[in-house]
Amino acid sequence: MTNGILDTAAPIAGDPIDGKTRLILAGEQIFAKNGIAGASMREIATKAGQGNHAAVQYHFGSRDGLVRAIFDYRMDQMETARGSMLVEAEKHGLLKDARTLLDVILLPQLDLQDADGNHSYASFLSQYLLQSQSPEFGDFSGSEPPHLTRALHLLRERVDYLPRYVAQRRLISVSLMFLNILARHHGTTRLELGETFGEALDDTMEQIVTVMCMPVRPRRPPTA
Template sequence: MNIEALPTTEPTDGKTRLILAGEQLFAENGINGASMREIATKAGQGNHAAVQYHFGSREGLVRAIFDFRMEQMEAKRGAMLERARAMGRLKDARTILDIILLPQLELHDADGNHSYASFLSQYLLQSRSPEFGDFSGSEPPHLTEALRLMRERVDYLPPYVAQRRLISISLMFLNILMRHHGTDEAAFGESFPDALEDTMEQIVGSMCMPLRMAPALAGTN
C-alpha cells in the first residue's frame, strides 16, 4: 500500500497559490469561515479581490480546489485501474474502494498536513445531493470509472442509499487520515498502516452490506 506524499514544492503561479491557500483556510476555519481577503493575503496576493478575479466567488474557489486535487489523483487512479483490469479485479469491492480512496493519502499541503482531507470532510458533511458520486460537479474520467464500477458492485442498493453510504465511508476514511497519519504510534497503540487496513475492511463491509430494512418501512419511525 503506497502512502508516499506528492511533492509539496511551493507553487509559483498566483492562481495555484490561491487554491492551496483557500484549501488550508477552509480546512482550518470552515468553508464559510474564511474571507476572500484572508485567502488572498495568505496566498501573497496584493490584490485583495484576487479570488473573485480568478474564480468569481467562494463557490468557484471550492470547485477549483476539487478540480486541482482531482487532477492530481488522476494518474494514480488510472494506474490502479489498469492494474486491477490486468488482474481481473474490477468487480472486487476492496479493489474499487482502494482506487477511490487511497490516492488521497498522497495529498499534503505545504506544511505537510492533510488540509484537503479536512476540507473534503466539511464539504461532505454539508452535501445534500442524492446523486451517487457527486463531488461538486467534478468528473475526472478515472474517478468516474471507479465510481461507476462501485455503483455496479452495489446495484442492489437504491441510489440514495448508495450515495449515503459513499459519503459515510468517505468520512470514515478521512477521519482515520486526519486523526492517525503522522502521529506517534504510541499515542494510539497501533501503526497508521494497521489502522488504515482495519478501516478499509470496515469500509468494504459498510459499503457492501445488504439493505436489511424492508423498503416498505423506509422513512417510518
C-alpha cells in the same frame, strides 16, 4: 513541490506556481483551519501572496467557486494514480472487487499533503462532502475526471442492489470515515495510539467495505 504534489508554502521569489493555483492551495489550508463558511477571502489572498484582496473574486467569482476549484484541482491530481491502480486491477481480474475499487477511490488521497506535511485536504473535503445534497451516486458538483468516474461506475455496478440514494449516502459516509482516519491518525506513532497508521488504515478500509456493500435491512415494524 513535495512528493510530486504542489505544496502551499508561503510565496517565495521565483516560485513557478501561478497565482490562481496558489489561491487554490492557500484556500484549501484556510478552509481546513477555519471552515468553509468562516474563512476570510482576504486572508486567503494574503497567504497566496496576492496584493489584490479581491483576487478570489477575480479568479473564481465567489467563495463557492474557489471551493469547487479546490475540489476539482485535487481530483485531477489523483487521476494518474487512479489510472495506474485501475490498470493493475484489470490485469489481476479485480475490477469487481469492492476493496480494490474503494482503494482506487480513496487511497490516492494519502499523497495530498500541504507544505506543513498535514492533510489539510482531508479536513477541507470532509466539509465539502457534508454540504453535498445530490442523491445521485458520485455526484459532488465538481468535475468528473475519467479514472475516478470509471472507478465510481464500477463500484456502483458492484452495489447495484442498493437504491441510488442509499449508495450515494454510503459513499459519503465511507469517504468521511477514510478522511477522519487520515486527518487524525496519519503521522502519529504506535506509542501515541497503540497501533500504527497502516494498521488503523487497513482496519478502517475493511469497515468501509462492509458499510458500502452490506444489504439494506428491511425496516422494522413499529412496536405497539
